[in-house]
Amino acid sequence: MKGLTAVVGFLVCVEFASGILQGYYTPIFTDIAGHLDIRDADVNWFEAAQLIVSALVVPPLARLADLLGHKRVLVASTAVTALGSWIMAFAPSFTTFLIGSALQGAYVVWLPLEVAIIYRRTAGSGRQHVLTRRAAAILVGALELSVIVGALTSGALVTATSMTVLLALPAAAVTLCLVVICFGIENLPGSYDGRLRAGQFDLPGLGLLTAAIGLIMTGLIVVRLDGPGSVLAWGFMAAGVAVFVGFVQAELRRPEPLVDVRLMATRGQWPVQLCAFLFGMSVLGAQIPLSTFARTDPDAVGYGLGASASFVSTLVGVYVIFMAVGAFTLPVTARLLGERRALVASALLVALGYALWLPLHGSTVQALVNMAVIGVGSGALVAALPAVAASAAPPDRTGFVTGMTNATKTMGGAIASAVFAIALSATGSLETDQGHAPLAGYLTVWGLCAASALLAAVALSRMPRVAA
Secondary structure (H helix, E strand, C coil), rough: CHHHHHHHHHHHHHHHHHHHHHHHCCCHHHHHHHHHCCHHHHHHHHHHHHHHHHHHHHHHHHHHHHCCCHHHHHHHHHHHHHHHHHHHCCCCCCCCCCCHHHHHHHHHHHHHHHHHHHHCCCCCCCHHHHHHHHHHHHHHHHHHHHHHHHHHHHHHHHCCCCHHHHHHHHHHHHHHHHEEEEEEEECCCCCCCCCCCCCCHHHHHHHHHHHHHHHHHHHHHHHHHHHHCCCHHHHHHHHHHHHHHHHHHHHHHCCCCCCCHHCCCCCCCCCHHHHHHHHHHHHHHCHHHHHHHHHCCCCCCCCCCCCCHHHHHHHHHHHHHHHHEEEEEEEEHHHHHHHHHHHHHHHHHHHHHHHHHCCCCCCHHHHHHHHHHHHHHHHHHHHHHHHHHHHHCCHHHHHHHHHHHHHHHHHHHHHHHHHHHHHHHHCCCCCCCCCCHHHHHHHHHHHHHHHHHHHHHHHHHCCCCHCC
16 A cells, blocks of 8 residues: 555646636636627636536436545546546537537536545555645645636737637546546555445435426526516426435435435534535636626726736636635644634634625725735635534544535535526626626625625534544
8 A cells, every 4th residue: 555645646636627617717717608609697607507517416426436535536536537528628518618628517526535545545644634624734735826827828828829728638637637636546445355245325315306406596597588587497496405405314214324414413514514505606606707707898898907817817726826825824723723623713714705896896906905804814714614524523424514615605605606607697687788797786696606605604502522
């Protein structure tokens, strides 16, 4: 078995590719909209589609990882991500790009699987939780560094090459990442040593969960098309909630559920998972609105920063640098405040940062300060949530609980992205000639992000001290 240092080194390469995906597209979303001849608000649907797929695939992939081995699932998810990235590079239309973006969403399972791999490899060391937390901080640090690299690269190259070549670069990075995983990471067998027997994987539960999420997101899309007064839209969402209730009841009856509802309901898990959902609304759902706001010309519409793609890269860079600060200083703040209070403080920083956007959005300096505050809190939460979830779970459920922190986070982001797309539409309908969203839409986005982060802090305050 390779040493822990070597394994973490290979996983750093994986997170480097993940960071490129997360930072590369943000500065050029407005350019992508122009390339595909769509409006700024419609770009949100790329993110929504990706997050929907992420929310759907993380629970089954996390469960399969515990059953079959984490490396096998990591390889499969990376192959799907590479396929989606190449589709985006050569997409000729909105629909094709949407499909590629959705497939690319498989990457969100990478970090939870990596944490689970490290957690298993440190078993019996006597310092399992400490080593896992430190390794998670290193992985998040690599992730955030590569986000900066991705953002600066796309911002610098957007005017120097064609859109196809520009979008092919992250696809190439993911393809190389696939090679690294195949040859650099040793597989540890899962609970069933690479084999599944009939009934061991919860296909009915997966079907119910897919149906529930699909109905809720369909309702949000109909709201986007027909406006908030649509009876059909609310009918879809009500049906989705009803199916979700049925899913929970079915999972409680299964001996090997897809989602271990009882474990999720324990006091060591539900505050963390609820925080991840609420945190996902801002950390994932607000990326595109922040990008399009920064690129909006204030002389044309009366608001915005009129920034170039290169400045948006700088904005992303500042945000991610402060995310790294938050991640790497979390052990220090945890010793000073206690881990639970440190996490609550981190969520409150995110809430404060988005609240600052409401009055302070008229200059680049204000934008940089706001994103710095958000970044410190976000970095600490990104690094801490999977490790905290793993420490409060049985050994054979570490992949599941770490995966669920990303599943709930991406579900929150998916719902937020759809809601934000509605808020940023000038008329509540796709039938509009206005390319820019109203300022009221952006204020709504920032207000919802601040409120969700505040509720996340409340949830974390209910976390037992032993779980941290």
